[in-house]
Amino acid sequence: MKGLFKISPGYEDVMPQEYLDLVNNGPYGKNYGVDDLGTFKELLEEHPLCAGCGLALSMRLVLASLPAPEDTIMVGSTGCSSLAFTQVAVHNIHSLFGNQNAVATGLKRALKIRFPDKVKDVVVMAGDGATVDIGLDMVMHSWFRREKITTIMLDNEAYANTGGQESGMSQQNAVLNMAPTGKKFPKIALPEVAKASGCAYVGVVSPAQPKRLGDMVRKAILIAREVGPTYLQLYSPCPTNYKFKSRETMQKIKERMESGMFEVMEYITPEAEAFLAEMKEGDKQ
Ligand SMILES: Cc1ncc(C[n+]2csc(CCOP(=O)(O)OP(=O)(O)O)c2C)c(N)n1
Ligand code: SF4
Numbered sequence: 001m002k003g004l005f006k007i008s009p010g011y012e013d014v015m016p017q018e019y020l021d022l023v024n025n026g027p028y029g030k031n032y033g034v035d036d037l038g039t040f041k042e043l044l045e046e047h048p049l050c051a052g053c054g055l056a057l058s059m060r061l062v063l064a065s066l067p068a069p070e071d072t073i074m075v076g077s078t079g080c081s082s083l084a085f086t087q088v089a090v091h092n093i094h095s096l097f098g099n100q101n102a103v104a105t106g107l108k109r110a111l112k113i114r115f116p117d118k119v120k121d122v123v124v125m126a127g128d129g130a131t132v133d134i135g136l137d138m139v140m141h142s143w144f145r146r147e148k149i150t151t152i153m154l155d156n157e158a159y160a161n162t163g164g165q166e167s168g169m170s171q172q173n174a175v176l177n178m179a180p181t182g183k184k185f186p187k188i189a190l191p192e193v194a195k196a197s198g199c200a201y202v203g204v205v206s207p208a209q210p211k212r213l214g215d216m217v218r219k220a221i222l223i224a225r226e227v228g229p230t231y232l233q234l235y236s237p238c239p240t241n242y243k244f245k246s247r248e249t250m251q252k253i254k255e256r257m258e259s260g261m262f263e264v265m266e267y268i269t270p271e272a273e274a275f276l277a278e279m280k281e282g283d284k285q
């Protein structure tokens, strides 16, 4: 399993130790979970995301929760996360901003033809701008077609990578560098859109609930294998664009929860629920 990622022969001695660790200690074939973080390598610690970035934490937790990292292909899109995608120990593909669910659809179908007897999980992980604004067309149509892929939104409520424009996911009245008078419209209820568009499982969570997040990632991916599309929305505050200290990220989530503006949510169709119960029964036996 460890041969999944290889460094070209002759380059081993010039690769930084941290990168060698990533290649040699990736999470393959071990069934790791968020409790095991720190015992294996899923992302370089020296990734280029800002200190205290909520999105970096969400990425780590997602990567640590994949049910089969060796058979997972992540599809990313332009944005802050794309800067760290090159430094994760799981196969991943970068797609043009907004195209991620179309790329994931093609990939899932091609993998089914190429490996008919194997399970290959295709997981989209992209920013809120890529998911709810510029890529919404592609996202929704993949749900309408019931593509068996998981879509994960890293919701930092802004176009962070381009310096702070408002996104559909920003809260009403949010003030950002390039929205100085405040956003005029409310946050888009994408989980509701996902439900109405045919997703078999929809969840909203944040890295302040790491175990729950890990659990929800596993459910979303397992259900997407057999039942239909799944959607997860991870509230991941951005200290740089929302101008709070890097150590206050968790505090921000807590404040949001206390004010009732953020709550963990799960929706599951009866079919997906029956599938999970069946799996559990199978595991027991
Ligand atoms: C087709 C296209 N349109 C616009 C851009 C410019 N662009 C790059 S990143 C970005 C915003 C990303 O926002 P989001 O998806 O929320 O990710 P974040 O940076 O917040 O993580 C934009 C508009 C681009 N690269 N490609
Ligand atoms: S700008 Fe925000 S989202 Fe982007 S890396 Fe920095 S803290 Fe994270």
Ligand SMILES: [Mg+2]
Pocket: 079, 127, 128, 129, 154, 155, 156, 157, 158, 159, 160, 167
């Ligand atoms: Mg964003």
